[in-house]
Every structure is written in C-alpha cells, then in structure tokens.
Amino acid sequence: MNAIELNNLDISYGDTKVVHGINLAIAEGESFALVGESGSGKSTILRAIAGLAPDWTGAISIMGKPRSHGVDHRVSRQVQMVFQDPYGSLHPRKTIDAALTEPLAIHGIGNRGERVEAMLTAVGLDQRFRFRFPHQLSGGQRQRVAIARALMLEPKVMLLDEPTSALDVSVQAEILNLLKRLRREQGLTFLLVTHNLPVVSFLCDRLAVMKQGRVVEIADVAQLKAGDLKQPYSRELLAATEGG
Numbered sequence: 001m002n003a004i005e006l007n008n009l010d011i012s013y014g015d016t017k018v019v020h021g022i023n024l025a026i027a028e029g030e031s032f033a034l035v036g037e038s039g040s041g042k043s044t045i046l047r048a049i050a051g052l053a054p055d056w057t058g059a060i061s062i063m064g065k066p067r068s069h070g071v072d073h074r075v076s077r078q079v080q081m082v083f084q085d086p087y088g089s090l091h092p093r094k095t096i097d098a099a100l101t102e103p104l105a106i107h108g109i110g111n112r113g114e115r116v117e118a119m120l121t122a123v124g125l126d127q128r129f130r131f132r133f134p135h136q137l138s139g140g141q142r143q144r145v146a147i148a149r150a151l152m153l154e155p156k157v158m159l160l161d162e163p164t165s166a167l168d169v170s171v172q173a174e175i176l177n178l179l180k181r182l183r184r185e186q187g188l189t190f191l192l193v194t195h196n197l198p199v200v201s202f203l204c205d206r207l208a209v210m211k212q213g214r215v216v217e218i219a220d221v222a223q224l225k226a227g228d229l230k231q232p233y234s235r236e237l238l239a240a241t242e243g244g
C-alpha cells in the first residue's frame with residue numbers, strides 16, 4: 001500500500017499558487033525526501049498533507065484513503081509533523097509530561113503515565129526530564145521531545161521539516177540516528193524536507209527534486225550517492241552542495 005499519494009496536487013496561499021501538479025506515491029515504510037531551492041514549495045506540501053495549508057486541489061491520500069480539507073481526525077492520528085525548531089513547537093510553560101500527554105487526552109486514550117514513560121525511553125530521554133520545562137532542556141533534548149510528542153498517537157507517517165537543521169552539528173547525527181532507529185522499530189513512513197543532501201543519503205530511499213513548485217526529477221538515493229541525477233537543475237543542486 002502507498003502511505004502517501006499525491007495526485008495532481010496544486011496548493012495556493014490566497015491568490016498565489018505555489019505548488020503545481022504534484023504526483024507522488026510513497027510506499028508504506030519508505031523514507032522519501034523533498035529537496036530543492038528555498039521557496040520551491042517543499043514545506044507547503046508537508047503543510048497541505050498535515051492539514052495546515054487547506055487551499056489545495058487534486059487529491060491527497062493517506063494509507064489508501066483520500067483526506068478531506070482542513071481537520072481530518074483519521075489523518076491526524078496517522079500523520080504527524082516534526083518542525084525545524086523544537087523550541088517553537090513546544091509550549092514554554094508546559095512540562096514535557098503535559099506536552100506528551102496532550103495528544104492522548106485529545107484522542108481519549110488512557111494509560112497516559114505508562115505511555116509517557118515508555119516514549120521517553122524510546123527517544124532516549126531519562127525519566128527525570130518528564131516534569132521539566134522546555135527551557136531546561138538542550139536543543140537536541142527538545143527535538144527528542146518533539147519527536148516523542150509526534151509518536152504518542154502511534155502514527156504511520158512522519159512529516160519531517162528540516163528536523164535537524166536548527167541543531168548543533170554534533171547533535172544532528174544523534175537525532176538522525178534516533179529517527180533511523182524509530183523508523184525501523186515502528187515501521188514508519190518518512191516524508192522529509194531538507195537542504196542537506198548527506199541527510200537524504202543517510203535517512204532516505206528516494207528523493208524528489210523541486211524547483212518553483214514543481215517536481216523536476218525523482219531519483220533513488222543510490223543515484224544521488226553515485227552523482228547520477230539526470231536533470232541539469234538536480235546536478236547543479238548536487239554540485240552546489242558538494243562545493244559548499
């Protein structure tokens with residue numbers, strides 16, 4: 001089954017269409033990256049799938065069923081998003097326990113204490129962090145909490161928007177290793193936005209190269225690693241990354 005299917009997807013903000021005619025099929029368990037220059041529409045695609053950019057036409061299917069526009073409770077259990085800046089995505093006056101419990105409360109799920117303890121362990125955080133506040137944690141620890149929060153509802157799909165780019169280089173590898181392990185352990189499907197092609201090589205199976213709201217090429221990570229991208233724009237992107 002495809003975890004995510006996008007058919008002829010256009011997305012607008014007001015009168016401005018920023019994403020044009022996207023067709024993508026991402027298999028269950030696959031890890032897929034969207035790469036491309038700033039403003040090419042990568043985050044907008046994640047936002048539309050998550051229900052945060054409701055002005056779209058075409059079809060978005062999750063686990064074989066089309067999603068509706070706006071809030072869709074089935075989709076919000078199956079699809080969770082992790083943002084670049086974990087500080088921005090965690091409420092400053094809520095403890096880690098409150099942040100992790102909230103999705104369970106919203107969906108009427110019990111056994112909350114046990115689930116929070118188990119999830120802290122799963123993301124490699126000591127139990128002593130449970131009743132602390134976000135500002136008492138490091139950037140990497142906060143991103144572990146954001147990942148834990150996203151996993152509380154046992155989703156099938158994680159949408160990862162530059163999940164390591166706000167972190168110190170030394171911490172980035174830890175979070176990438178964590179994501180890789182969680183994907184394997186929980187059979188997750190990843191759709192990842194990044195500027196960082198080494199991150200794609202490490203974490204993903206395939207990638208789509210985007211330019212000005214369109215997909216210009218879809219390739220396997222093996223092709224990326226071999227420098228074997230077909231489109232001139234993709235090759236430019238690769239060269240720019242290798243140069244810098």
Ligand SMILES: Nc1ncnc2c1ncn2[C@@H]1O[C@H](COP(=O)(O)OP(=O)(O)OP(=O)(O)O)[C@@H](O)[C@H]1O
Pocket residue numbers: 013018036037038039040041042043044045193
């Ligand atoms: N909330 C918004 N309202 C209006 N226009 C927006 C909004 N968010 C993004 N845009 C515009 O939509 C286009 C696509 O932006 P998007 O953030 O999806 O690109 P991106 O490829 O993710 O870029 P980046 O790599 O910089 O995050 C850009 O032209 C951007 O200016």
